[in-house]
Structure formats: structure tokens, C-alpha cells
Amino acid sequence: MPESLSMIGQLVFAGLAVGGVYGLVALGFVMIFRATNVVNFAQGEFAMLGAYFLVTLLQGLKLNYFAAIVLALVIMAVVGLLFEITVYYPLRNRTFLPVIIATIGASIMFQNGALAVFGPSPEKVRPVIETVGGTGGITVAGVFFDYQYVIILIVTVLLVGLQYLFFEYTILGKKMQATSQDKDMARLLGIPVVFMIALTFIYSSLLGGLSGMLVAPIFFVTHKMGATLGLKAFAATICGGFGDVRGAILGGLALGVIESFGAAYISAIYKDGFSFLVLFVFLLVRPQGIFGEKVAEKA
């Protein structure tokens, strides 16, 4: 196998894995957007918090890896609920502008709160695989498959599948869908709308937290990681088509790959800028994204 081809395979694989994480964070965006018509600018911070909780439980409390993940997810659920109660709920009847400003405020608070608590030095988390005695990854056809990357991709696929099943085949899922489509009608049908929205926030917080824990072993855990993840996930949702689940995942994967190639062949320093350039191009050429449809405001 020629060097360049395996190199390309490597870049695609790494890009897909990182893109999977963008996709998961993006999924959280989409869930909240569909339920409330508001973009939660603190979505990326959920990932950052998830990663820090994992770090704390693993290294501070010396917990077992899986216990740490479960416990961190429980904490994330609480964070999601508190977030809904304090940031979204008081503003639920106002226009979207106050709400997004409030979520931006929350994002700043989380980021700098983490900085104050955990300090500026980046933390490193060991990969999941090491807890079951595995190491690194395997090389197939000249491409090195890091297990952590493999796990990320598997989890992404699993979660998307589970979410699909949940929304298509469970009553709770149907209720959440009904809430996101028409709150007033859902309320008239006896669906507890407030509860459904709270549930959506909890789920999004879990998604965010989990993505943070997945990337923790790859990236360094810093207070800034959430902002970067969140922005790229948002770029992914726009490229995919705003409010579209497929769009979020595919957009995330595509951005991950583009970034990985951009960093290798163009410039590593400006790596974080590529997604934004792609975003600008999309906004100019196809603002409704790949799967999006144009919606007209009703007069």
C-alpha cells in the first residue's frame, strides 16, 4: 500500500472520529432547537463539563472508569435540568434573542467557572480501552485505528440508532416529537409540555457530556474545549441543514474530515478556522444546508 493512500485513510478515519463528536454535540443543538426554537449556545460547554466531571471522578476520587462515566452522566442530567430551570424557563415566553443571550451568558459562566475551579493547565484522561487491558489500537492496511476513535464512531452510530428507535417507537418519544412540533396542540392533548422540554434539555446535556467524555482522551481537557466543540457543532448543523438530525450527524462527520485534511495539507495553525470557512461558504451558497428546506414566516 502506497504511503499517501494510507495517509489519506488515516486522515479520513481520524476526521470521521472527531466529526462523530461534532455530530453528537450538534445533535444536542438540534434536539433543543426543535423543542424550543432556540439555539443553546452553552451546548459545547456541556461537553466541557462532562469531560471535567470524568477527570475529577477518575483522578480525584479514583473511581472505576465505567462507574465514573455513569456518575458523570448523572451529574450531567442534573446540570441539564438546572440549566433548563434557570436559563430557559424564565424566558420561555420571550423572543429568541433574550434566550440566546442568556445561553451565551451561561456559556461564559461555565467556561470561566471551570477555569476558576480546575485551573488553566490542561488535563489528560487515559483512553477507555486501557481499563480493560488494551492499548493503542490496531493497524489495518497501513491505517492505524486508535481504539478510542473506534469507540467514538461506534457510540455515535449506536446513539443515533437508539435515538431513532426512541422517537419512532416509544410513546415518550412521540410525545417529545409532538411537543417540538406544536406546543399548544401538545398541551391540549394532555402532554406535559414543560416536562417534555425539561427532558429535552436533560437529554441534550447528556449527549453533550458524553461527547466530552469521548474526546477527553484524544484532546486535552481545558476550559476552552467546549467553546470550540460547540462552534464546530453549530457549523455542522448549518451545513447539514438546521434542525435536521441526519444533517447534524453528516455535517459533523464532513467537517471532521475537512478539518483533518486541512490541518494536514494546508495549515495546522489555522485548523480551527476551516470549519468556519466552510460555514461561511454554506451560508453564502446554500444557507438552508444539505437537508434543510426554506421556511416562510407566516403573516
Added chain:
Amino acid sequence: MTTERVKRAAALPWFKPGYLALALGAVVVVLLPLLFTSRYTTNLLILCASWGIATLGLVVVLGYTGQISLAQAAFYGIGAYAVALGTTRWGVNWWLALVLGLLAAILAGAVLGSTTLKLGGHYLAMVTICFQIIYTLITTNWIAVTGGPDGISNIKRPPFLIPLNSAQRYAWFALGALLLVAGLVWGLRDTALGRAMRAIRENELAAEALGVDTRRVKVIAFTLSAVIGALGGAIYASGYLYISPDSFNFDHAVAFLAMVLVGGSESALGAILGATLLTFLPEWLRDLKKIYLVVYGCAIILVIVFMPEGLWGYVKLLGRRFARQVPLPPAKRAMRVGRRGTPGEEILQVEHLAKYFGGLKAVDGVDFTVRRGEIHALIGPNGSGKTTCINLLSGLYVPTAGRIHFLGRDIVGLRPNRIARSGMARSFQNLRLFRELTVWENVLVGSQRAGGGEEETEERAMAAIEFTGLQDKVHEICRNLPYGHQKLLELARALAGEPELLLLDEPGAGLNQTEKQELIQLLKRLNDMGLTILIVEHDMSLVSQVATCATVLNFGEKIAEGTADHVLRHPAVVEAYLGDREVALGV
């Protein structure tokens, strides 16, 4: 003399508190650098002035226009780098460097604004964050030009009457610039442009339908804010004589946002208040320095939840208690309705008009003609496509097929504001008023469509207010009006632009019998004055009393037309409304 009265009435409270504020501001500008003479406090004054200017930019874009920008630190940085590079590396005059920086900000603001403003809030927030981050990446990494993380030192100060070689002199200069920008931003609020901006904030669709070119106004607002930000940055750079990318990162964009929100985003003075508070607060609370951004984030949420108008909101409440409100002087002339033309000439021709939403044929091949001077009713059962027709005529929807000629011009594909300015005004089925604006301001926005100067705009608005009998309500905030008055206000707002054709979408909905009778009288008076009206209405008694002719739609198609009495007896119409009589009678 009358003009003088008009002017005074236009500035709702009896005196403009702003003039006093400007005079006081000038005194403060002179005094502050004399009172605070230590190097440390003088520097803080300069910092506060430059941050205040950047925050004033946000007043225009966020406070007036309701569009969020999280790139203000980047624009601030563009101005700072222009002056820094211009005076150190390129060796150009300070003022020339400033102009270059402002031009760069205009360019960046216009490009960023025109690409994303049509997409709405979420996109704008995210795109401005992205722009901010790309800006920081470039200034940090493009070392050859920007000096990288080390920044640029030995920046020059501008020659301005006297050499600004002491911090004190420069503080006067910086504070003077702040006062100047504050005055301009404050003055902008009550100009036609400022009102258009605030109308967009309150209800973009209604603003567009009333003839405000919303896209253009939003780009102007965004660009203005960028330029003001750059000016603040230039003043900062020459004040501190040294800059580095750290002073223009996302944290600062957030700080500017916090300043404008805490102070009160709709007011120039509020913005300065916010900027001052958040400049000095971290200095006073040294212990909090490590977590001051946590406090900012927290403050943003608290302010948004508990005091949406910021600190200035409280000052305004006090002011309202003391300000005496002068009633509107009587209008100088009666309301006019469009240009005079021959009664009976065709002014609106609709041919084969169709609108499909996916498979749904909301309007399917409708033809009708509206002649000058008639009240033409467009009626039909629910879901027959009446409102869709109105939306097609006013340009909110683009037809799938068909032609619309208005006053001899093909208007298909024109943006709503163009159609509105060509002489078509409309009301909305569900009220779309500018809720936080006063009655007077609402009507002024409607009046702006007809062009002319501020004086003419005010005259038309006054005539329309008098016609609808809302004189006593002019100073009220629109959202506080009872429903019936809000309906009247929407009519006044549409009439103030002196339309040739008035589209009314269910003007009677939600009115009680008395109010309906008043509406009928009003419509008849309008018709007597020669105004042509196309009305969509459910209330058949209202229709039969006012309409001179009617077109009946059912399932998107025309099923009858003629005089109102004639069509209401038409068998197809009866069937459409009541169902098949024999089926209904159970035969």
C-alpha cells in the same frame, strides 16, 4: 411657528433630556481628567472611553435593530491595529491610519452583515463568533504583519490642535470622542433610519410590509456598529501606546455585550453607564479579578431575566414620572389618500394567480381586478386562500404562477418593501404592531414610506392619527393599548403612508358590535375620500354594508364575483358557506 410646535410634539416629552445630558456630558468630559490625575486612573478613563464607544456600536445593532453581534471586539481590534500598524510600521499620519481602519471595518461589517443578516438571529450570533475567532487566529499567528502575540508598541498619538503628549490631554480627547459618538447614536434613535431600525427589532415582517428595506437597514446598522467599534479601538491603541491580540479576543466581545445589556441596550447613555460600571467594577473588586468573567456571565443572565431594559430602564421610569407630555397639535391638513386618478380605472389586475405549498394548492388560478374608488371584498370560507392572496399581493409570498399588475407595473417578484413604497399598504390578520414603540412612532414608521422629509412624515402621521381618533393615545406604548385601539392603530399606520390601495386582512376580527360599527363608518369615510380598499373579511354583514363589489374564493379558486349583494345570493357561494342545501336539510 407651526413647524416649531410640530417639532416639539415629535420629541414626546416636553424637553429633550438629551440636550441637557449633552451639556452635562461636556462638563463631565472637561472635569474628569482634572479630578483624576494619577496615571492609573487617567488610563482607566481612557480605557472606559474607548470601551464605551465600542459599546455604543452595540446600541445601534443590538439595542435599536435587535440583531446580535459577538464580533465587536474584532472590529475594535481592526481599528486598533490600523492605527498601530499605520503609525509604527507604515509611517502614515494618524488620521489617515484611522480612516483606513474605519474603511476596513466598514468593508468587513458590510460583507459579514450582507451575507448573514438575511438569515436571522441564530446564524448571526454564530457567524459573528466565528468571525471573532478567525480574527484572533489571524492576529495571533500572522506574525509578519501583526507582530503576533507580542503585539505592537510605540504607537503614536494623533496631532489634534495641541500635542496630545500627556495622558491627561489624551483623556480629554478620548472622552470628547465618546461624547460625540454618544450624541450621534442618541440622535440616530429618532431619525427615519433609527425608527426603521427599531421597527425591525419589534416586527421585521411588518416593517418590510410597510416599506422599510429591512435588509438594507440591517446591513447599515451592522456596518455602523462595526465602524463605531473600530473608532473605539483606535482610541484605545493610541491611549495605551501598546496593543496585543489579547485585548481583542472573544472575552472582550462578551464584555461589550455585558456592558450594553447591563447599562440598557436601547439607550446611548445606558451603554456608557454599563461600560463605566464594568470598566471600574473589576478594578474595585480586585479579589474577583480571577472570576470576573463568571460574574459577567451571571450578570448577563440576571439582567436578561430580571431587568430587560438594563439599569437605564430604571432611570427612564423615573424620567417618565417627571416628564410632562404635550398633546399632539391639530393636524395642519386632512388626511390624503394617494394620488388622484380617474375613479373606475383599473389599478390592480390579478391574472391566473397561483400559490402552491408543496402539494397544497392554496391559491389556484385566481383572476380579479380592483378599480379605483371601490371597496372590493375578497371572501370565502376558511382555508379558501384569502390571506394567501393578500400575502401574494403584498409580496410576502412569491407566486407559483400568474401575474399581478399594480398601477400599470408588474410587481411579481418585487420585495414587499418595494411594493409597499409603490403605494400599497396592508394590515395583518393577527396584529403586527411595533409593540415597544409608542403609537406616534408606529404611525411615523408607516408614514415614512411616502418619502419626503421629517416634517412631511410627521404631517402625514398626524393626519392619520386624527382620522382614526387616536390623538389622546399618541404617547402610549403600543402594547399597553386595548385590542380595539391596536386594530385602529394598525389602520392608522397603514394610512399614514398615503396608499393608493389598502389591503385589510380581517379588520373586523375580534371587535365587538360597537367597534364594528365604528369600523364600518371609518371604511365608508375612507371610500368617500376616494381610497381603494381590498378587504378580506368573514363578517358578511360588514361586507354587505361596505363592499361595492366582491370576489368569492373556495379551495383556492374563484367561484363568483360581482356586487356584494349579488354574490352573497349566488347559489355556489351559498353552497360553499352552508354546504349543499339538500344535504344540510337532510333530504
